[in-house]
């Protein structure tokens with residue numbers, strides 16, 4: 105199957121249900137018209153006034169509130185429900201694709217406009233064009249090695265296909281970027297969750313301020329939406345306020361938080377949390393940890409101890425050690441990753457605030473330099489803005505407009 109056919113299937117989804125959802129989405133695209141007196145929103149079948157639409161939305165919200173327990177309801181309960189009540193409808197493939205497009209808009213606006221500018225100025229593919237393209241990619245934090253690998257592949261492809269014009273080069277770059285990202289790796293973006301009835305332990309590491317707590321909250325929400333019961337362990341006993349902050353997230357998503365007082369031994373908190381999670385029959389335990397980078401020896405000792413306690417209690421655990429990195433810190437994130445990699449066995453990276461940077465190429469640099477999969481990316485501040493990383497959706501986020509043209513051709 106050609107790259108673009110595969111790409112289209114991935115972006116839109118290839119199940120019958122997803123195709124129908126996409127068609128419905130296209131059919132109901134609304135057009136807003138104005139006249140002097142009121143706004144009318146039209147779609148293909150019906151015409152509704154704004155008031156009618158607002159009434160409908162209010163009705164929907166009231167209906168949803170009736171069926172969802174409030175946080176206070178849950179806090180009143182002594183025991184954790186084994187299967188939580190809020191099981192969300194699976195989002196469509198296309199809506200996830202749109203999140204990547206939206207979240208990568210800063211990178212796209214900077215990076216793509218530079219590529220477009222190059223394409224307009226050069227028109228013909230030659231060595232000068234490649235050199236300038238190299239520069240643009242380096243500025244987007246793609247990283248030196250990855251840029252060199254990409255340039256080699258592009259030169260080869262241009263020669264092989266005897267491509268003369270720069271037009272359409274975005275599509276070739278996209279294809280090669282996905283190729284580089286996925287090279288030689290099996291699908292390891294998935295979380296290593298244990299079978300039903302067994303506890304999965306996820307350890308979160310990362311320096312303060314990268315958005316670790318928010319990410320733990322979002323991941324807990326995500327897992328709960330999939331029907332899992334989740335417990336949080338407040339293992340960051342070092343940073344003032346970290347325990348309270350995790351508790352706020354626990355309340356928000358409806359998860360029990362196991363904690364002790366500030367300054368207590370993180371390994372003891374996590375030991376307690378494993379006991380509580382087992383007692384409640386929870387599916388997933390997510391453990392927060394402190395992120396003191398200033399003293400690498402202490403960091404290592406602390407993480408080693410936490411690790412030891414977990415694996416003594418549950419062989420093969422922790423099942424994931426996720427390192428949270430702030431995408432807006434650019435190359436600095438790579439240095440942090442290197443340090444944590446030396447301190448503990450990091451199994452995946454969660455790249456937060458990807459929506460906040462114009463240098464989204466950092467995903468590729470991390471992958472190529474550290475050989476640790478990026479498991480999740482933060483694409484915004486909303487609860488469902490944490491998404492599993494997906495190379496195809498990522499390149500679509502980088503080159504949306506250029507790729508849309510290519511994808512349209514598939515239908516012709």
Ligand SMILES: Nc1nc2c(ncn2[C@@H]2O[C@H](COP(=O)(O)OP(=O)(O)OP(=O)(O)O)[C@@H](O)[C@H]2O)c(=O)[nH]1
Pocket residue numbers: 310311312313314315316317318319349395455456457458459460481482483484485489
């Ligand atoms: N736009 C955007 N903001 C994010 C994302 N992830 C986290 N944030 C924001 O980053 C800020 C810091 O996040 P916190 O989780 O509070 O991080 P922290 O408490 O400073 O530090 P740690 O928990 O130690 O990492 C908050 O305002 C979050 O809403 C993301 O993916 N996108």
